[in-house]
Amino acid sequence: MGLAPKPEGCSFMPINRRAAMMGLGVIATAPSALAQPSIVPAWPARPLRLVVTFAPGGSTDIIARLVATGLQERLGQPVIVENRAGAGGTIATTHVARSEPDGYTMVLASSTVMAIGPALYRSIQYDPIRDFSHVVLLSTNHLVFVTNNRVPAQNLDDLVRLARTTNGGLNMASSGSGSLNHMLIVLFGNVSGVTLNHIAYRGAGPAMAAVQGGEVHGMSDSLPSAAAHIRQGSVRPIAIAGETRSRSFPDIPTFREQGFDLVSYGWFGLSMPSATPTPILDRLHREVSEVLKTPHVVERMAEFDAIPGNLSREAFSAMVRADFERWGPLVRASGAVAE
Helix, strand or coil, X not given: CCCCCCCCCCCCCCCCXXXXXXXXXXXXXXXXXXXXXXXXXXXXXXXXXXXXXXXXXXXXXXXXHHHHHHHHHHHCCCEEEEECCCHHHHHHHHHHHCCCCCCCEEEEEEHHHHHHHHHHCCCCCCCCCCCEEEEEEEEEEEEEEEECCCCCCCCHHHHHHHHHHCCCCEEEEECCCCCHHHHHHHHHHHHHCCCEEEEECCCHHHHHHHHHCCCCCEEEEEHHHHHHHHHHCCCEEEEECCCCCCCCCCCCCECHHHCCCCCCEEEEEEEEECCCXXXXXXXXXXXXXXXXXXXXXXXXXXXXXXXXXXXXXHHHHHHHHHHHHHHHHHHHHHCCCCC
């Protein structure tokens, strides 16, 4: 707001001092009003959608539904879990990247879709750094090799010998092409020098069923996903890919203990389209962080060896970037391709 421009040949009418001061007051306050931040409408005013990148039954789905239940209690709005499997989780991730940045759509992010997928899929349609705001780390977890109980292997050395004496090598399943578990199979095949045929399934649940049914020799899985099956004795754990053994499963030796220098952890988090308003991102981070501290969630995660996240939003974003920079070169060097 300001004084109208003076037309040529005209003169302003005299104005009194009080009116002038009022005018100056309006002028003086205008910049302040313009500098106010845009107001974000009350959030959330309707249900939220959490898109899961794999089929029901795996650790992605378990973590998503556990957090969704706690989050909807705190927000007073339903949090709808939607499973969109396919292409190593990149279909679901692309969908969320293209969604309206209004704070109502989020993806269950992981190293699979934010670090490996961009290097594995040449026609990827999202950038994990540019197209997303990474909101909160939900959990980290170990990866584990398991086999069908009828497979004559008790450890990694047995598995290597079996692969060398089996015509065509061993068939090893994972939750999908391009998953972190897929990459662990590729890396183990490289360091051991044996043939491991990767068989991609649409989620950890179908892959585990294939192991139990004898369709494949074994699989690479996240420990949260495989935990119940290991406890039930329906599959045999061979090795865990952590620096140390799992506190929940101390009898499973690491890859390193068995002579193979492979260390890798999985993680899950929540991410939203990059233009989502900061106040919403901050609120969501706070609410989910409180959910992760609740005794029920801590106890439930401990049951399947998931470690609740405790990073700031900035630290989580930095972790995603570091993972992206770490896995890209390794994926390309491995020669792995999307199936």
